[in-house]
Amino acid sequence: MAKGIIGKKIGMTQVFSDNGAVIPVTVVQAGPCVVVQKKTVESDGYNAIQIGFEEILSEKKVNKPMAGHFKKADVKPMKYLREVRVDAIDDYNVGQTISTEIFAEGDLVDIQGVTIGKGFAGGMKRWNFAGGPGGHGSGFHRRLGSIGMKEWPAEVNKGKKMAGHLGVETVTTQRLKVVKVMPEKNVILVQGSVSGHKNGIIYIKGTAKPKR
Known part of the structure; x- marks a missing residue:
């Protein structure tokens, strides 16, 4: 069976x-x-x-x-x-x-x-990103960073790891x-x-x- x-x-x-x-x-x-x-x-x-x-x-x-x-x-x-x-x-x-x-x-x-x-999670929690410097003056602690290129192709690549809905998979x-x-x-x-x-x-x- x-x-x-x-x-x-x-x-x-x-x-x-x-x-x-x-x-x-x-x-x-x-x-x-x-x-x-x-x-x-x-x-x-x-x-x-x-x-x-x-x-x-x-x-x-x-x-x-x-x-x-x-x-x-x-x-x-x-x-x-x-x-x-x-x-x-x-x-x-x-x-x-x-x-x-x-x-x-x-x-x-x-x-x-x-x-x-x-729920909605940032890049560090969702994708285990390292994050930025921890010092007070960095201003870049848990942000995503660069997500695309310059004039060409002037768009974000499909499948880019970003903040979003986490779980329910x-x-x-x-x-x-x-x-x-x-x-x-x-x-x-x-x-x-x-x-x-x-x-x-x-x-x-x-x-x-x-x-x-």
Whole structure:
């Protein structure tokens, strides 16, 4: 079965290995997710399943097209949907539940999340610029400096590193090791950090780079 599930970042803590080493881990709620739709090579050109996470309690919050989509699948409306490519589509059925049981201790996973937003930031914070002299008379402490040329081409090059919006970017952290699986709580512990804030929605899948 393909390893792909929607989850939620709970926070970070630490656990101890068998030899007493401290392992920093991220606590992740992985599912449970429900199969909402199946896509096949015959109907869509590829095999995939659409999974849903976190039930919507109020039907008023579901628009008519999505309400019909969930009604056709005979599942409760879900807040978050994600498509997962699979090889054996016959292994899945609409309405089936996918949980932490698809993971085992020692597995390597890739986790996709949205980084924490930090608003408008200057060049030093956003791009780690060194800044100017620290003396009182310099008048050039945290400024950007030159951003372009003279008469030609008389414009700022596209992609120039400048002040601007920092954070809220989709980032995938690869090859995180699953340290522990707790199916009774729908929780897995992965070694290392995961992008995003607490209670942020993340997507966990089997790593694209099993070997280095």
